[in-house]
Structures are given as structure tokens and as C-alpha cells.
Amino acid sequence: MAASSTWVDLLKNSQKTCMIQEGRRKIHFTLTDGRELAEEYDLRTNELIVRKWKKKSTLGGAVKWEFEVGEQLGPRMLEADGLMxxxxxxxxxxxxxVPLFQWRVRNLPYPLETYSxxxxxxxxxxxxxxxxxxxxKxxxxxxxxxxxxxEQSNLSFAHANNTLIISYKKPAAILDMEKTLHSEFSKLKANKDGDVDCRPS
Structure with missing residues (x-):
């Protein structure tokens, strides 16, 4: 549990800005190492909808958000200009x-027995x-x-509507950590009027 405590402490000690918008709790973290983290949670279910990262640029230029959970809305642009x-x-x-890490691979039409x-x-x-x-991978x-x-026993998958769905059952340590974080986030004085400073007092 020490490692999860380290992650919880990193988020608790970061500078935080939060707001409530469109049924989501949106939190922006500036970590002590300069990285930025943005998360969005469903207010009703506490499901994580978006987690994205922005790392410090070594040359000070603009850096794109990298999605860990969720996806960028709209057409996906490739690195070459003008290509989609x-x-x-x-x-x-x-x-x-809430109970599962889950991934979806769209546009895979093959039957379930095709996948390993x-x-x-x-x-x-x-x-x-x-x-x-x-x-x-x-x-x-x-x-x-x-x-x-x-653990392989926590892994399962299904296929429907040309989409492969992979699920991994969250272990108790992850569920406990997420419960701790949700408790902390619920204390943030977010409002519906815009961003508010939510640094720990």
C-alpha cells in the first residue's frame, strides 16, 4: 500500500483547480514536478471519464495533452499536417x-474466438x-x-458491434486508493461558476 500512498500524497500535495460542469467534476492538477494532470469524474457514479497528461516541454514550446483514459473528441489528426x-x-x-479497468478497440469485426x-x-x-x-501491447x-x-484471472474480454471489450478487475488496493481519492475530491470547494483554487489548506 506504500506505493499507492505515494500516489495519493502526490495528488493531495499538488496545486488543484476544480469545477462542476455538465454533470462532471473536473480537476486540474499541477504536480510538484511540473507535470499537469486533468481528470473528469461522473458526479453520480464517480466513474473516471477522462485522465490526460501534459508534460513540461524542454524547449518551452506547446505540448499536447496525452490521454490515459478517455479520448479526444472530434477527428483524430495525424502528425503530418492535413492528414486525418x-x-x-x-x-x-x-x-x-468503477470496478473495472476497461478498454475498447473499435472497428474490429472478427468473431470472439479470433482473439487471444x-x-x-x-x-x-x-x-x-x-x-x-x-x-x-x-x-x-x-x-x-x-x-x-x-493476474491473468482478473482479465476478461467480450466482442459486440465490431468492438472488442477488454476488462481487468481492479484489485482491492486500487479500489481502496480510489475511495480515498474520491473522499479527498469531495472536499474540494468546486462550484458551477468556473474554476476555483483548491490547494490544500
Whole structure:
């Protein structure tokens, strides 16, 4: 639990700005190392809808937000100017629920038996298809921040509407940590009129 306490303390000690908007609690963190973190939670369910990061630029230029949970709305632009990602390519997005880490891969039309999803010894989750049409390796940053190892028994998947849905059951340590954070966030004096300073008193 020491590692999760470190993460909780990092967020508690950061400078925070919060607001309530469109049924969401939106919190912006400026961490002690200069990184920015933005999170959005459903006010009714406490589900995490968005988590995105902005790292300090070494040259002081503009830096794009990197999404850990949720996705950027609107067309996805590629690095080359003027190019847009095809809407038929597989799209990998993390969308959690309260009890589960969850990912969706849209535009995968193959039947359920095509997929093999495993945890490896390096703490990766790997998606493979028997027809070799799709391969993806990814990690769970939340588990890494708490120094928790993956267990294959917590992993499950389903397929519907051309979408592969991968779920990983959150261990008790993660659920306890999230409960602690929600308790802290509920104390923030956010309002509906705009951002307010929510640094710890």
C-alpha cells in the first residue's frame, strides 16, 4: 500500500483547480514536478471519464495533452499536417468503470474466438488475433503506480458491434486508493461558476 500512498500524497500535495460542469467534476492538477494532470469524474457514479497528461516541454514550446483514459473528441489528426486518421482503422480507447479497468478497440469485426488476450511476465497486456490482423501491447499505469502485478484471472474480454471489450478487475488496493481519492475530491470547494483554487489548506 506504500506505493499507492505515494500516489495519493502526490495528488493531495499538488496545486488543484476544480469545477462542476455538465454533470462532471473536473480537476486540474499541477504536480510538484511540473507535470499537469486533468481528470473528469461522473458526479453520480464517480466513474473516471477522462485522465490526460501534459508534460513540461524542454524547449518551452506547446505540448499536447496525452490521454490515459478517455479520448479526444472530434477527428483524430495525424502528425503530418492535413492528414486525418481513417475511420475504419482500429481505435483503442480506455474507458473505465468503477470496478473495472476497461478498454475498447473499435472497428474490429472478427468473431470472439479470433482473439487471444494475455498478461505477460513484463506486466504487459497483449492482444493477438489468430488471423494476424491486429496486435496490441499495453500496460495499466494505475497498477504500475501502486507496484501491483497483473493476474491473468482478473482479465476478461467480450466482442459486440465490431468492438472488442477488454476488462481487468481492479484489485482491492486500487479500489481502496480510489475511495480515498474520491473522499479527498469531495472536499474540494468546486462550484458551477468556473474554476476555483483548491490547494490544500
Amino acid at each position: 486518421e481513417s475511420n475504419v482503422n482500429p481505435i483503442f480507447v480506455r474507458k473505465d468503470t 488476450i494475455t498478461c505477460d511476465e513484463d506486466q504487459n497486456i497483449i492482444i493477438r488475433t489468430s488471423n494476424k490482423k491486429y496486435y496490441k 499495453f500496460r495499466i499505469p494505475d497498477m504500475e503506480r501502486c507496484n501491483l502485478n497483473l
